[in-house]
Amino acid sequence: MKWSEISIHTTNEAIEPISNILHEAGASGVVIEDPADLVKEREDQFGEIYQLNPDDYPEEGVIVKAYLPVNSFLGETVDAIKEAINNLIIHNIDIGLNEVTISEVNEEEWATAWKKYYNPVKISEKFTIVPTWEDYTPVNSDELIIELDPGMAFGTGTHPTTVMCIQALERTVKQGDRVVDVGTGSGVLSIAAALLGADQVQALDLDEIAVKSARLNIKLNKVQERCTVSQNNLLDGIREDADVVVANILAEVILRFTDDVSRVVKRGGYFIASGIIAQKKQQVREAIIDAGFEIEETIHMEDWVAIIAKRR
The missing domain is CATH 3.40.50.150 (Vaccinia Virus protein VP39)
Known part of the structure; x- marks a missing residue:
């Protein structure tokens, strides 16, 4: 199956209403690319490393993405999404640049793309979780390694x-x-x-x-x-x-x-x-x-x- 990625360049204020619009249009989830995440402080008690690529984020505003199946109704669905977003102005919601782009995504690529963000992570004094596709050498002799192939349903541990x-x-x-x-x-x-x-x-x-x-x-x-x-x-x-x-x-x-x-x-x-x-x-x-x-x-x-x- 082929999927269509719809990307909306908007504002923080509009994230929630646009997310609701996308859900109502059939998207099972949304991706939010907010440049504030690049400077957000995160706990790293056990040496976790968070890898974020600045090139994936807009210089201003936020990008809200969702995935819709490519079918004969896709054009009508996208038009309805655009109209619903434009109508947010009536409710005094700032929709910012409101740039909407559509691109096609191969299902196989979409299903595996998330793996590049999943690296070995030391989660406690003893344990490190390692994805099956990564090579990892224990740092010390008493380190316990859990190899995990989580798929997309049950998380990364x-x-x-x-x-x-x-x-x-x-x-x-x-x-x-x-x-x-x-x-x-x-x-x-x-x-x-x-x-x-x-x-x-x-x-x-x-x-x-x-x-x-x-x-x-x-x-x-x-x-x-x-x-x-x-x-x-x-x-x-x-x-x-x-x-x-x-x-x-x-x-x-x-x-x-x-x-x-x-x-x-x-x-x-x-x-x-x-x-x-x-x-x-x-x-x-x-x-x-x-x-x-x-x-x-x-x-x-x-x-x-x-x-x-x-x-x-």
């Missing part, structure tokens, strides 16, 4: 919620532990637990595609003898005791199964909960405490929170 989970696993997983990873996605947390010495790791996800992705990445990292992957709804049907349960999912979902976590985690074992936006922190903390846990540590990164709790 460097999102703050994932990073905090891996840091929490470093503090809680011991040799011979049994770990349950709820909502495994790419399988990165299960791989980390195995590399930290866990003897049995059970990776669970309701999404069939996630299950396949996790199995591939687990095999890639040669920990398949200690990791099993199953399609499962949260902890339904899980009976074995676990030393650690880790869940990097939405706060709303965590609230639904804290009692199940308490049932599965051994006394003195740990529950690592992440994927929690800051506004939901207190609500999740209270639910975890009510389920029989003590909060040992709360980790913050950007607008996200992870909680390490120990079962009383």
Whole structure:
């Protein structure tokens, strides 16, 4: 399939309404190229390197891009987008230069272009995540390497919620532990637990595609003898005791199964909960405490929170 890239040179003020217009026109997402990103300060506690090319950004204003399938209705769709953007002026929204350009993108090129922005990243004291297509030499002998081929569906393993989970696993997983990873996605947390010495790791996800992705990445990292992957709804049907349960999912979902976590985690074992936006922190903390846990540590990164709790 061929895709058409529509690019609108506009203003910061118009980003949100133009993004809405593009979504309504059928775009599943937008790309925003804002020159302010070139000077934005980012945390680099573990030596992450952010590579941005100034040539990709406008000198003034912002560029909003979206991708639409090339079909017989494309011309009408683009005309409707242009008209809707022009109508923003009626609502006193500054649309700036409002330069709209269209270019064709081959699907294969579009599906792989993102890889150039994904490089080895040290995400904690011990772990570095390395894409499968990169050559990487460990900096020191005790560095743990996770090779990941995330595809476009389950991320690169460097999102703050994932990073905090891996840091929490470093503090809680011991040799011979049994770990349950709820909502495994790419399988990165299960791989980390195995590399930290866990003897049995059970990776669970309701999404069939996630299950396949996790199995591939687990095999890639040669920990398949200690990791099993199953399609499962949260902890339904899980009976074995676990030393650690880790869940990097939405706060709303965590609230639904804290009692199940308490049932599965051994006394003195740990529950690592992440994927929690800051506004939901207190609500999740209270639910975890009510389920029989003590909060040992709360980790913050950007607008996200992870909680390490120990079962009383």
